[in-house]
Amino acid sequence: MLPLLSLALCSTASAAVLNTRSASTVAIDVDTSTRYQVVDGWGCSQAFQRAEDVLGKYGLSATNQSYVLDLLFSVEKGAGFTILRNGIGSSNTSTSNLMNTIEPVSPGSPDSTPNYVWDNYNSGQFPLAQAAKARGAPYIYADAWSAPGFMKTNGDDANGGHLCGVSNATCSTGDWKQAYADYLVQYWKFYQDAGVPVTHMGFLNEPSFEANYASMLSNGTQAAEFIRVLGATIEREGIDVQLTCCDDYGWTDQEALMAGLQEVGPDGKSAEDYLSVITGHGYASAPTFPLSTTKRSWQTEWGDLAGGFTPYTFWNNSGPGEGLTWASHIQVAFAQANVSAFLYWIGAENSTTNSGLINLIGDEVIPSKRFWSFAQFSKFVRPGARRIAATSSDGDLTVTAFENENGAIALQVLNNATTDQDIKVKINGGPAKSFVPYITNNQHDLDAMPSLLQNGNGHIQATVPAKSLVSFVQ
Template sequence: MVARLAIWSATLATLASGLTVNIHPSTRYQAFDGIGVAEAFQRSLVLHELNTPSQKLALDYLFSNKTGAGFTILRNGLGSSPTDPFDHMKSIAPTAPRSNNSELNYIPLPRNDEYQVWLSHQAISRGVTYIYADAWSADGYMKTTGTDTDGGYLCGVTNTSCATGDWRQSYADKIVRYIKDYQAQGITIDYVDFLNEPDLNTTYASMQSDGQQAADFLKILYPTLKQAGLTTEIACCDGSGWEQQRERLTGIQEAGEEDTLGLVTSHGYSSPLSTPFATDKKVWQTEWSTFDPINYDWYASGSQSEGLTWANHIQQAFAVSNVTGFDNQSLLFVNNTAEVSVTKRLWAHAHFGSRFIRRGATRIGATVTGDSTNALNVTAFANTDGTTAVQVINNGNDTETVTLEGLAVPRGGAGAVRTWLTNQLHNLTQGSVVDNNGCWVAEVPAKSLLSFVV
């Protein structure tokens, strides 16, 4: 017995000599909305066509807070195409009415909105709390180009001239009808966006807009939603990059329409996330990915498609850019109707999903002392139920011993503190932690992400 105690004391002394992660619960930053996934362009159809066991597996990987990433945000596509071959999102008003003053020719949601209605129900049943509908474009007959592809502008906004007149009200009416169609299916759309990457002109569904032009439509859409008695809030504008979105947000602010927004959204392609936007609105990063070949590595060479890279992107989005939500792509791949393969990027997201961080949590202060090589990045979130989740990323080449301080934890309480590890060898594997006189000590291997849950 004496020998065992001596060994245990020596272990504690060794552990306590490492780095310290200091948590500052009274230092409070932005609220936390969640982590999400985008399934537009008929990716919901791909999931629907899986056989039953594979379908359940894929859905649980994405949305389960027991066995998967615990995503709580689902981003659907609000269609504008007149037809629906694969990769197109069909409109609920695919044929032009007689004029811009005529009622639109509505049809029922095509194939359950390309099975997005089905997917929404599946996601909600697994814990999703936000449904976000995003339109890549207005219908072609509402635009300067006459097609929903290849850019162009919504007729009626600044610097447009359309022989068919102003289509802003028709576009707003269509969005309201879409939201009500989902309501009829028992689904509340929490946020709706009328633009996607409006700084780009692409060969697929796309519509361009600067900040003033977005404000021109907000003046129509906001009262139209209110008059319809809807609680859905407006998101804008899913700029292709952080600075492209900042430019559009500034234009909306200068036009005096920021108050019509409930959410500011951006992507990370054209420019990465950086300093926060000058707004008191919620901010989500709603799409950011790489177009590399499928990569299942956590860390091999430091490429942009590896899990560790994305763990750092997610953490810095919350810690530096002050986002309240983060969405991503390329998390799992489906082959035919049976095979589901998961990338390490999904497990990076899981550390920030609802398994550990709940909707309504608040990011709190977290700093590191003793880290002369700046190997560690840390964040911490306080949940409303009293639990705290701390994410520690070790970007260095050596295992680091970390002592967690600053949280009031019952000493020696069974299960009071737990850890989960993700790296090349582990996918959210529960680990061990030592109580060292009221401080909590664990090892973080090189190139790893370790979450403490207190």
Template sequence: MHLSYLLLTAATRATGSSLRPPRQSSTTTLTVNLDTKYQTIDGFGFSEAFQRAYNIYNLAEPKRSEVIDLLFNTSTGAGFSIVRNGIGSSPNSSSDWMNTHLPQSPGAPSAMGNASYVWDGKDSGQLWVSQQAVKYGVKTFYGNAWSAPGFMKTNGRDSGGGNLCGVPGALACSSGDWRQAYADYLVKYIQFYEQSGINVTHIGFLNEPDMRDDVKNSTNYASMLSTGQQSADFIKILHPTLAKAGHSHVHIACCDATGWNIQRNMTSALVAAGAEDLVGVITSHTYTSPISGNTQPTTRKVWETECSDLSGGWSTAWYTTGSSGDGYTWANNIWTGLTSGNVSAYLWWVGTQDKETNRNNNEKLILVDGQNYYVSKRFWAFAQYSRTIRPGAVRVGVTDNTGLRTTAFVNLDGSVVVNVINTETEPAGLTIAGLKGKAANAWTTDANNDMTPSTTVSVGADGTVGGVKVPARGMVSFVVTV
């Protein structure tokens, strides 16, 4: 996503925003079932593509370090564990373009051996953010190309859609078939990042490939069209290219469609074309259709890689009658992704953005205005999950209750995480059973709290966790040592 994509619907609204009768009992017992196992979590994250990274970099200290700390600190911030970087394709850095590392065409695909690659050591500011993330222990970096360079495409430019020259069903290109050249281009990106101390773990070659040229103002930024069948065709070239270059450990991601249902169709096409086993993760956005009770038709891991509220004006509210910019809305949306979509990762669009871009809407988690910054409640909704559920955690069973939305996970260190959203209009007392708890911590987020630690959480002699009430339309996350 980027800039003028305002015609698409705003982000999914939480279905728990309507009023419900108050619960009859004052205390609810949740029971965790460690024997019931679901997906493994890779993490939670964001992007700073299209030069958004400079919003952080240009802050004077100590505010620059404060924002980085907010994003990556696992004790006081969100503890994000995935960074999604845009792979540039534009000829220069005008406006907020992401410049390509191959600014000049070698003339023909056969001349790629003489290609003049250029690495500026900045990558639109994304390299610096990635280097800061590494200092906090982040290990998952997703390099995602919005488009191939224009000279590799049927329309001759990196914006406005067009297809990769050579894919089946695309217009013929007089310059030839650029599929292998594009695969080599992506490998070169991985190598540049390696040389700069960042190990790219996932590589994507498309972003919203279903955005047609006839959608007004939809693709005035880098974009490239592709069907599921065309994507499968390129994956069969990219996969052996990665292996030949010694990068078989890098997972191919596909296809970052605009919505969950469109991605389902593309996923089915990948499976039908025999490309599923070559893909590391299936990736989707949630703009044109949300995650709503259906999983992707695949055996591979699934990531939700981009979401935001594109229409609402900047808001730091937790709950305002279910607005699509509210923190409460996004706490519920993440819950839906984890439980209905079985996603292994959930990523927001951009971490930071300035006040002028897109009329200061809610597509950012943190507003950077000059030398000041402001944190939204959407950020703290993410933090409830991303700080407590760490990479490698496995989702396990937990009883649900009318008015409560719960998830439970076992982290690699053996700790058990229970996330609880109260959709009711009254506080909910609860206890957590099914664990032989030794110690527990809990954090609350609502209109008055931003991951505020509990001073009342307790563990009984039988290992039951209690002592905490979940505020009305609030959220509490527990981490229990067992």
């Protein structure tokens, strides 16, 4: 047996629980021949000025700036996040949570020549994107919360409103769909020319939610009308970027948009034909089912925005910010919703809330248990991996498994029970494999344990402590 139990004991109180073992061994089967979706990875955003938190706005030293960036984006030194989600700004200032637009002044009409502005800073997001790319992050996802206010029915980049020119959104200034498409393409060009390619681009964020900050409303049909314009513009310009839509407030909200995106237009194509990824959030409804699409799907924003400050808690009472809660969210999203990527709202911020994975307090860096739960997946499951079949004979032990492009397997076993669980893992095919277990729970943060070798029957035997996440990594 792998001696995880002794390493997990930390106090008399916990020992009383952890010394109660399960009555029988749990069988876990991994089938490498049954393959599901391709994985793009895990990630976060530093939008709404949070990039500046990492860049030292509130006193984070240069040493700890590098440390935080390593934690987030270095696969050798940290979680190895592969996706950074940038906010495409729509405001004339970057005060408070606002993000600067690249077109601060209206040209007067949609057909007039725009005056674009680029400061090589982008509310702190550009230098942070440079740092993420330097650490190996392959995907920069640029997403707009809103078009500039002068392109919208309400004349404001905040408080909802619609893009002028889509169905049922007429403006006295005219149809701004093409101008908005040109605006997004120009944002891409600024990053491209500066050496940080934007790989994915979206033009909406939570279009069913009228927020008092940057926001823009849209239904599926309206989104489809703009996608056709943006898609044609990208093709004409020869831009190498993957389009996404629509980052709605909940998974069910995003599903409601799919019919509009799939309507066939005059050119015989649907808006979905122009898209590479369908994106949704987990706030209003969690990703628990596959979206109605053949495209890849990403869960691009979710977080605990209301919970207390619980950075050190993997499990206490199944609270919304606990590490076990987020480990479960990730497993469900990949196994039941077939997502290819899973992003938390903010990676690191100067805050004593749970809205970030890493808390920065002055020059103090506090990685939360949520962060380590993400790292149990992202560090070992790399872009291009495939989810493979994995089943457990006990409902208290939930499992996911992935096979990387190099053939290496990563199996995540989440013990939701209050008892230790003896497990026997069977992995089909191939010669005997050696695995290193990594554990996160209340006492451990992605700590490596002694390696294991499959026996002659292809089995691995181990003990997974109560309320723990263990990744078995080849």
